Amino acid sequence: VEEEARSLPMELSEKGGVENNGFVQNEAFEDKNTDTSSxxxxxxxxxxxxxxxxxxxxxxxxxxxxxxxxLLRFSSQACYRVTREILFWLIIAGSVALVCATIxxxxxxxKCLDWWQASPIYQIYPRSxxxxxxxxxxxxxxxxxxxxHIVYLNIKTVWITSFxxxxxxxxxxxxxxFYDIDPIFGSxxxxxxxxxxxxxxxxxxxxxxxxxxxxxxxRWFQLSRNRTGKYTDYYIWQDCTQAAGSVIPPNNWVxxxxxxxxxxxxxxxxxxxxxxxxxxxxxxxxxxxxxQEIQDIIKFWLGKGVDGFSFGAVKFLLEATHxxxxxxxxxxxxxxIITAYSQLYHDYTTTQVGLHDIIRGFRHTMxxxxxxxxxxxxMGTDDDEKEDIEATMMYYGTPFIQExxxxxxxxxxxxxxxxxxxxxxxxxxxxKNMPAGKWPNWAVGSPNAARISTRIGKEYVNVMNMLLLTxxxxxxxxxxxxxxxxxxxxxxxSEEHVNSGPVVTTxxxxxxxxWDGEVNAGFTEGNSSxxxxxxxxxxVNVEIQSTSSNSTLSLYRALxxxxxxxxxxxxxxxxxxxxxxxVFVYVRELDGLxxxxxxxxxxxxxxxxxxxxxxxxxPSEAVIRLSTHFSNAGEVVNTKLIKTEMGEGxxxxxxxxxxxxxxxxxxxxxxxxxxxxxxxxxxxxxxxC
Numbered sequence: 001v002e003e004e005a006r007s008l009p010m011e012l013s014e015k016g017g018v019e020n021n022g023f024v025q026n027e028a029f030e031d032k033n034t035d036t037s038s039x040x041x042x043x044x045x046x047x048x049x050x051x052x053x054x055x056x057x058x059x060x061x062x063x064x065x066x067x068x069x070x071l072l073r074f075s076s077q078a079c080y081r082v083t084r085e086i087l088f089w090l091i092i093a094g095s096v097a098l099v100c101a102t103i104x105x106x107x108x109x110x111k112c113l114d115w116w117q118a119s120p121i122y123q124i125y126p127r128s129x130x131x132x133x134x135x136x137x138x139x140x141x142x143x144x145x146x147x148x149h150i151v152y153l154n155i156k157t158v159w160i161t162s163f164x165x166x167x168x169x170x171x172x173x174x175x176x177x178f179y180d181i182d183p184i185f186g187s188x189x190x191x192x193x194x195x196x197x198x199x200x201x202x203x204x205x206x207x208x209x210x211x212x213x214x215x216x217x218x219r220w221f222q223l224s225r226n227r228t229g230k231y232t233d234y235y236i237w238q239d240c241t242q243a244a245g246s247v248i249p250p251n252n253w254v255x256x257x258x259x260x261x262x263x264x265x266x267x268x269x270x271x272x273x274x275x276x277x278x279x280x281x282x283x284x285x286x287x288x289x290x291x292q293e294i295q296d297i298i299k300f301w302l303g304k305g306v307d308g309f310s311f312g313a314v315k316f317l318l319e320a321t322h323x324x325x326x327x328x329x330x331x332x333x334x335x336x337i338i339t340a341y342s343q344l345y346h347d348y349t350t351t352q353v354g355l356h357d358i359i360r361g362f363r364h365t366m367x368x369x370x371x372x373x374x375x376x377x378x379m380g381t382d383d384d385e386k387e388d389i390e391a392t393m394m395y396y397g398t399p400f401i402q403e404x405x406x407x408x409x410x411x412x413x414x415x416x417x418x419x420x421x422x423x424x425x426x427x428x429x430x431x432k433n434m435p436a437g438k439w440p441n442w443a444v445g446s447p448n449a450a451r452i453s454t455r456i457g458k459e460y461v462n463v464m465n466m467l468l469l470t471x472x473x474x475x476x477x478x479x480x481x482x483x484x485x486x487x488x489x490x491x492x493x494s495e496e497h498v499n500s501g502p503v504v505t506t507x508x509x510x511x512x513x514x515w516d517g518e519v520n521a522g523f524t525e526g527n528s529s530x531x532x533x534x535x536x537x538x539x540v541n542v543e544i545q546s547t548s549s550n551s552t553l554s555l556y557r558a559l560x561x562x563x564x565x566x567x568x569x570x571x572x573x574x575x576x577x578x579x580x581x582x583v584f585v586y587v588r589e590l591d592g593l594x595x596x597x598x599x600x601x602x603x604x605x606x607x608x609x610x611x612x613x614x615x616x617x618x619p620s621e622a623v624i625r626l627s628t629h630f631s632n633a634g635e636v637v638n639t640k641l642i643k644t645e646m647g648e649g650x651x652x653x654x655x656x657x658x659x660x661x662x663x664x665x666x667x668x669x670x671x672x673x674x675x676x677x678x679x680x681x682x683x684x685x686x687x688x689c
Contacts, residue, residue, distance in 0.1 A: 108686040110676040113571060115204050116308065116378040116405060117439055117674070119156035120475040120560060125447050126163050126185055128512050128531065129479060131524035138512070138523070138530075140186040144194045146515075147201055149542065153482060154560035158198060159206040159310060161447055163191075167217050167279070173208075173312070174215040174280040178297045195305040204307040206378060211294045212313040213280040220293075221281055225267045230289055235281050236319065240264060240271035247271065252325040253349055254341050261349075275316045275349065285317045285358055295365050302369040308378025310408065311362060315383045315391070318355050320348035351391055359395065359403050380441075381407045386414050389433045396438045406441045408476065412467075413449045418456045420603050424579035427471065431574070431671045439673050440473030445481045451509050454487040459647035462555055462628040463601050466649040469559040470588065470599050472574045472673055479513055483545050484552040487511065488534050507531060516543035550630035558626055562651070567678060567685075568597055575660040575670040578614050582607035583644060589659045591689045592678035596659060598622065598652040602644040612640045615660060622652040 062074055074080055130142030143160065150158060163185045164175035181191055198205045214221060223231035240262060241248045249262035255275055262271040263278040272281045283290050298309065326344040338344060359381070366377040381404040385392040397403035411426040434440055444464050445451055452461050461484040468475045487508035512529045514537040515522030520529050521537035534540070545551035563569045572590035579585065582604030589596045600609070612618045624635045628649045637652065644650065661670040677689035 105684070108688055110571075110674060110685050110687045113674065114376055114378075114405075116157060116376075117474055118564075118570065119204075120153075120469065120477055120563075121157045121159050121206065122150050122153065122155045123159040123161065123443075123446070123476055123478045125161050125479065125510050128510050128523075130513065130515070131526065131529065134524060134526035135184075136524055136526045136529045137184050139184070140181070140190040140194045144190075144197045147197060147203065150203065151201055152546075153477075153557060154564055155477070156202065157204045157206065157307075159476070160208070162208040162210065167215055173210050174213060174277070175210075176215040176217045177219075178209075178214075179300060192304065199305065204378075205305075206308040206310055206380070207301065207306050208312060208382075209297070209301075209309050210312040211283070211285075211297075212316045213274065213276060213282045216279050216281055220283075225265050225272075227268065233284055233287050234290055236273035236284050237268065237270045238262070238273070238323065251323050252338055252344070253319075254326075254338055254344055256341050258341060259339050273319065275313075282316070282319075286321070286354075291358060291361060295361065298362060298365050299369075302366065302377060306377075307375075308380070309362075309366070310380045310382045311359070311404075312382040314359060314381050314395075315350045315355070315385065317358055318352035320352060322348075324348060356394060356397075356403060360397070360401060363397075363403055379404050383407060384410050384414070386410075389429055393433050393435060396435050399435070399437075406439055406474070408443060409441050410443055410446065410449075412442055412444050412464075413446060413455075418460065418603050419581045420579045420584040420601075421581055423467065423584045423601070423603050424576065427584075428576065434673075437673070440471070441476060442468055442471050442473060443476040443478070444468050445478030445509070447478065447510060449509065451478075451485055451487050452481060453484055454508070457647075458484065458486070460603065462552055463603065463647050463649035465552070465556055466559060466599070466626070466628065466651070467584075467601055469556075469563050470569060470597070470651065472572070472588070472671065475563075478509075482553055482556040483514065483540055483542060485511070485514060485540060486534055486536065488532055514541040516541050555626070555628065555630065562626060566595075566597065567676075568593060568595065571674045571676055573659070573661040573670050573672045575666050577611065577660070577666075577669075578609060580607075580609075583609060585609070585611065587660050589661060590676065590678050591659070592680065594655045594657060596654055596656055597625065598654070600642055600644055600650040600652065602646060602648045604646065606643070606645050608641060608643050610640050611642055616663060616665065617656060617658040619654045619656060622654040624650055625653040626651040 062070075075084075124143060125138075126140065126143060127138045129138040130146050131138050132141035132145060133139065140163065143158075147158075162173050162175070163181055165177040165180040165182045166173075166175050168182070168184070181188055195205060220231055220234045223229070224234045224237075238250045240250055242264070247262070247264045249260045249271060251262075253261045253273075255261040255277070257277055261274055263274060263281075264271050274281050283294075285291060301309075326346055326348050328338060329343055329345060333343065363379055366379050370376045381395045383392070383395070392407050392409075395404045395407035409430055411430055412423070415422050415426055430440055444467075449455070452464050456464070461481075465477075465481065468477070488511040490508050511531050512521060512523035512533050514534065517538040520526070521533045521541055522543070523529055523533060542553065545553035548554060568588040568590040572588050572593075575587050575589070577585040577587060577598070582602055584601050584603060585599065587596055587598045598611070600611075612620060618639050620639055621636050622639055624632050624637060627633050628647065629645075632650075637650075639652075639654075642650070642652075660666050661672075675689070676685040676687060678685055
């Protein structure tokens with residue numbers, strides 16, 4: 001045994017073993033406690049046959065917090081290098097795929113609706129909206145106090161009519177100073193506060209600008225009548241003769257308000273031209289300095305934060321320079337003194353060559369302020385070409401040169417009689433003549449037209465609002481129409497209420513807004529208002545209707561909510577289904593979406609219509625989503641037997657895999673402005689249907 005023990009170290013050593021001193025005791029300790037005589041019996045070392053590489057690998061394994069030197073020793077090993085390269089290329093491929101997907105989504109996505117397309121517009125006549133200082137006149141602070149009402153209506157755009165400093169000879173449309181607020185409405189600080197409050201609530205604001213004329217009190221006119229410098233030709237002056245104490249004008253041109261459009265000025269000893277009242281002399285837009293003045297005015301108000309303009313009376317900006325007589329409508333009247341505007345064809349005083357160049361100049365100026373993301377500046381033209389739809393459509397511009405975002409549409413106001421047929425004709429006239437890719441708009445009330453209740457009857461207020469808010473495009477609501485206000489009785493309006501004769505006839509529809517049942521309908525806390533409040537204010541007001549689920553106001557809010565929330569309503573197809581003397585029927589639908597809305601609107605007498613016989617593949621039943629008879633909402637109706645009473649409107653909802661606009665029978669009866677398709681799988685809109 002002793003021999004085997006002595007031979008073991010020799011064998012291990014020969015095998016190249018590694019000496020292990022891990023258990024060798026301290027030499028000093030051994031000297032003191034170990035008997036030297038036993039050195040031959042107990043070896044000082046023990047060698048073990050261990051592979052050095054194996055020992056190194058056992059010690060050096062990856063661990064958290066390893067130093068750089070250790071990390072580098074492993075990074076070159078295949079198992080780690082291959083994994084790292086795989087992850088690297090996966091990240092690159094994923095990034096490329098993400099970028100490609102983003103580009104594809106952007107390329108295929110339809111253009112988002114601008115703010116002036118996405119929301120109805122609420123038009124305010126400021127003198128009649130809310131009085132804040134008890135003087136009986138509505139003002140800018142009053143509008144600010146009532147902004148929550150506009151939010152309550154689910155509306156995001158406010159249109160404020162003229163509030164420039166003015167003698168108010170024409171209810172404020174002839175400005176004495178385009179850079180100032182009339183004191184009756186407040187101050188510039190009030191305006192700035194109003195703009196800030198409007199924007200704080202996420203709303204936009206449009207204001208009126210009528211560049212055609214000024215007040216005769218304007219500084220420009222005073223300088224022009226005295227032939228002062230560049231202002232000499234700021235207005236249209238012509239020599240006119242006097243005979244027997246009367247003035248003989250240069251031609252037979254007649255003002256919109258009647259009688260000659262030429263007025264003799266005692267200071268300049270010439271006649272100046274006015275398309276409207278004699279207190280409103282026309283500016284000379286053939287003078288480039290005048291055009292620049294208007295451009296500067298636009299820049300001033302855009303700089304104040306205004307989001308858009310409605311340019312009024314633009315068709316009157318230019319007149320023919322040859323001053324020829326305009327042809328009479330009745331040729332037998334040649335040589336006869338003509339005093340009525342309707343007795344002439346206005347070939348030389350409206351829509352002259354060069355007019356649209358001026359309007360494009362306005363657009364160019366506004367575009368300079370539209371470069372900031374989210375701050376597009378809207379431009380509308382408020383010019384009612386009643387008999388010439390082609391002239392109206394020219395204000396849209398061309399495919400290459402933009403003018404107005406849209407000319408305001410008054411077809412539904414100008415109808416001479418009410419029926420399902422006349423409503424269809426008014427809608428179809430606009431949609432068929434509108435240039436491709438442009439955006440429509442609709443109005444059923446304005447400061448210059450009788451209110452719905454007065455014009456066509458109370459029983460049609462709700463169905464007209466339903467029409468307005470379900471047609472494609474931007475609806476415009478004149479203040480008070482959301483509660484069904486009526487005109488005040490004309491006999492209650494006299495010269496004491498306004499100091500201008502021709503415009504007295506437009507006052508009944510400008511009566512004070514009816515907020516509640518208190519004295520003066522909550523419009524003013526003063527003793528009186530500038531116009532009388534309608535006598536029905538205790539039953540027709542915002543406060544009482546907001547608490548009633550079956551009121552005109554509640555239906556209006558439900559319709560704006562439907563329009564805002566349902567894709568087919570705000571950007572889908574509109575297809576005309578049926579019209580007769582009583583009803584007008586159309587659908588709103590969107591490619592890729594199986595949910596369709598059908599409007600059945602009665603503008604005549606009680607009617608029954610079989611829609612299933614008209615529309616192939618129409619489901620036999622549909623659900624009433626909204627109704628002017630509020631209790632009917634949610635009911636199921638048979639599409640073969642749709643009954644409506646006088647003034648009743650239905651918004652029906654149904655599902656189908658065969659939308660109307662794809663049916664051959666309805667080709668030419670369907671319109672879409674901003675085409676989009678819906679992907680149910682991805683829950684997004686795209687353009688290539």
